Amino acid sequence: MKHFLYWRDRKIAFVPGEMLAYTLFRECRGGAGFGKSLGGQTQGLFCGIGACQGCLVTLEGRGSVESCLTPARDGMRVQPIQELTDGPSTTESCNDDS
Amino acid sequence: MMTVDVDVIVVGGGCAGVAAACCIAESGRSVMLCDQAPSLGGAIHRKVAEECGALLVSKDLITGWRDLKSRLDQQSDHVEIRVSTIFVGLDSTGVAVIKDHITNSAQYVAPKAMVFATGAYENIKPVPGWHYPGVTTAGALQVHMKSAGTPPKGKVLLAGSGPLLLAIAAQLTVLGNAPVAVVESARPLLKSRHWLGLPLPFFREAFSYVTTLWARRVPWICGADVELIERTEKGLAVTVSNGKREVNYDVDIVGLHNGLRENNIGLPAENLDPADGVLVVHAGDCHAVLGARAASQSGSVAAGRLLTAMGDPHAELSCSPALESHTQSQAKLAAIFSPVRPLSLENLPDETILCRCEQKSIGDLREMLVTRGVSAREIKLNGRFGMGRCQGRFCGKWVLDLLDEINGEPRKMEELSGRRWPVRPISIGSLTGLGQQQDVRKLTQTQSGD
Numbered sequence: 001m002k003h004f005l006y007w008r009d010r011k012i013a014f015v016p017g018e019m020l021a022y023t024l025f026r027e028c029r030g031g032a033g034f035g036k037s038l039g040g041q042t043q044g045l046f047c048g049i050g051a052c053q054g055c056l057v058t059l060e061g062r063g064s065v066e067s068c069l070t071p072a073r074d075g076m077r078v079q080p081i082q083e084l085t086d087g088p089s090t091t092e093s094c095n096d097d098s
Numbered sequence: 099m100m101t102v103d104v105d106v107i108v109v110g111g112g113c114a115g116v117a118a119a120c121c122i123a124e125s126g127r128s129v130m131l132c133d134q135a136p137s138l139g140g141a142i143h144r145k146v147a148e149e150c151g152a153l154l155v156s157k158d159l160i161t162g163w164r165d166l167k168s169r170l171d172q173q174s175d176h177v178e179i180r181v182s183t184i185f186v187g188l189d190s191t192g193v194a195v196i197k198d199h200i201t202n203s204a205q206y207v208a209p210k211a212m213v214f215a216t217g218a219y220e221n222i223k224p225v226p227g228w229h230y231p232g233v234t235t236a237g238a239l240q241v242h243m244k245s246a247g248t249p250p251k252g253k254v255l256l257a258g259s260g261p262l263l264l265a266i267a268a269q270l271t272v273l274g275n276a277p278v279a280v281v282e283s284a285r286p287l288l289k290s291r292h293w294l295g296l297p298l299p300f301f302r303e304a305f306s307y308v309t310t311l312w313a314r315r316v317p318w319i320c321g322a323d324v325e326l327i328e329r330t331e332k333g334l335a336v337t338v339s340n341g342k343r344e345v346n347y348d349v350d351i352v353g354l355h356n357g358l359r360e361n362n363i364g365l366p367a368e369n370l371d372p373a374d375g376v377l378v379v380h381a382g383d384c385h386a387v388l389g390a391r392a393a394s395q396s397g398s399v400a401a402g403r404l405l406t407a408m409g410d411p412h413a414e415l416s417c418s419p420a421l422e423s424h425t426q427s428q429a430k431l432a433a434i435f436s437p438v439r440p441l442s443l444e445n446l447p448d449e450t451i452l453c454r455c456e457q458k459s460i461g462d463l464r465e466m467l468v469t470r471g472v473s474a475r476e477i478k479l480n481g482r483f484g485m486g487r488c489q490g491r492f493c494g495k496w497v498l499d500l501l502d503e504i505n506g507e508p509r510k511m512e513e514l515s516g517r518r519w520p521v522r523p524i525s526i527g528s529l530t531g532l533g534q535q536q537d538v539r540k541l542t543q544t545q546s547g548d
């Protein structure tokens with residue numbers, strides 16, 4: 001069975017047991033990274049072990065988290081950090097499997 | 099504020115932290131063992147996908163970890179395991195703040211003592227273009243293989259120096275995505291004298307990596323460095339040079355690695371005097387990078403020192419195996435992998451990004467250094483180096499090196515990073531709990547199955 005989560009409202013597949021940063025790393029190839037942060041830096045996987053904060057993303061209901069420390073889960077909704085800081089933060093559950 | 103009492107908090111659940119937790123629990127004390135990752139195991143034994151476990155971790159290390167885990171299981175009455183739990187800081191009243199990564203809320207614990215076993219992180223030499231997405235540490239690519247069971251997709255170039263770079267190159271090759279090249283700053287094969295002095299397991303491991311690369315004809319280019327990474331329409335264009343000749347590679351991913359550094363930035367300093375507050379020891383690679391085979395011994399040694407300071411007269415003797423031989427092996431490895439050209443920033447162009455978090459360049463720093471006598475604190479507060487989210491982990495060493503190179507003024511890392519918490523950025527909302535303050539013990543019961 002394939003597993004999916006939502007990145008920028010698009011459905012993408014992940015490998016069970018992997019950290020979210022690696023799902024996004026496969027998805028965001030070719031320079032886009034994980035979107036831009038407020039400081040203008042392009043976010044993306046760098047250290048892979050929670051030391052650089054380069055992989056911050058916004059998880060619906062949880063705010064910004066290091067994606068390399070966050071296991072990918074079915075139905076999880078993920079956005080780049082800037083986009084959600086612009087709007088009101090949401091409190092929906094991460095597990096609503098729509 | 100509700101706090102929980104526990105004898106000892108151990109931060110970091112790699113070999114060093116688990117060994118320390120076992121020794122302390124075996125003395126009858128209560129331990130809270132926390133790790134920011136969703137499972138114990140640290141850099142080596144973190145969750146490894148079944149398909150590739152045996153390919154990515156040596157057999158002797160797997161056996162050692164299994165033994166440690168069963169020792170830990172026997173102490174389940176004394177050790178509370180908290181995964182996805184990040185240590186944030188120890189305040190002046192001796193209260194430790196930890197953050198639950200799942201609920202994003204802070205919790206407060208009052209320990210008598212703390213062991214920091216937060217491991218190592220990779221030293222990465224800045225090069226023009228290292229801040230582009232697609233450029234990662236080589237270790238991050240290894241974590242990809244371990245967690246997904248497959249190598250990252252696309253063409254990979256590995257560059258930098260050290261045995262771990264070689265290991266990761268071989269692992270990518272075995273899993274079916276051999277790097278287009280491995281660029282090594284040193285000339286390790288010319289150091290036969292040092293190789294001969296290495297213990298057998300090291301020698302065997304290195305030999306297997308080199309033969310894997312040779313068998314698949316993966317170019318291992320020694321005595322060369324990456325000079326420039328540029329973005330193109332297709333991906334990344336990398337210029338490699340050995341000082342005489344340049345070669346170009348078009349790739350999707352660049353994995354950089356220049357050895358390991360103690361992951362101790364911002365941690366409380368060691369303290370073995372109860373009169374000075376909470377006792378603190380550092381263990382494993384966080385104390386000194388001695389590698390995987392030394393980590394559990396180092397954890398036991400640290401526990402021994404701590405228990406002695408807590409008044410256990412025999413602790414140090416019962417817990418203290420020698421670390422001497424590991425120190426010697428690491429010195430030999432450092433000699434084998436010493437770069438042909440020194441890792442200096444001197445020749446890098448001004449526009450090279452130095453601080454990745456705040457996008458500050460080497461030129462910005464050089465401008466500040468025109469004024470002699472500028473302090474590390476000024477560089478931080480006015481130049482914003484070391485101020486960003488990574489708290490100077492990736493730029494700090496280079497900022498201080500350049501300061502020394504240009505102005506001849508050696509400075510200590512603490513002057514730039516400070517020893518003040520938080521170790522990790524944390525939102526005020528999480529700190530105040532926003533009504534989510536919880537008794538830590540109640541929370542663990544819902545978490546420990548993760």
Ligand SMILES: Cc1cc2nc3c(=O)[nH]c(=O)nc-3n(C[C@H](O)[C@H](O)[C@H](O)COP(=O)(O)OP(=O)(O)OC[C@H]3O[C@@H](n4cnc5c(N)ncnc54)[C@H](O)[C@@H]3O)c2cc1C
Nearest residue numbers: 110112113114134140141185216217237382383389390393
């Ligand atoms: C990316 C990487 C890959 C490596 N791969 C290899 C390899 O393949 N082979 C090899 O021989 N050696 C490898 N090493 C070296 C190896 O890490 C060490 O020699 C060994 O694992 C050290 O054990 P340790 O217990 O000291 O630290 P680690 O095993 O690194 O454990 C440290 C733990 O602390 C946790 N931690 C860190 N900060 C916090 C915090 N603030 N709050 C809570 N928890 C925290 C981490 O999540 C981690 O689990 C690697 C190192 C790195 C950085």
Ligand code: FES
Nearest residue numbers: 048050052053068
């Ligand atoms: S990639 Fe560095 S913190 Fe996640």
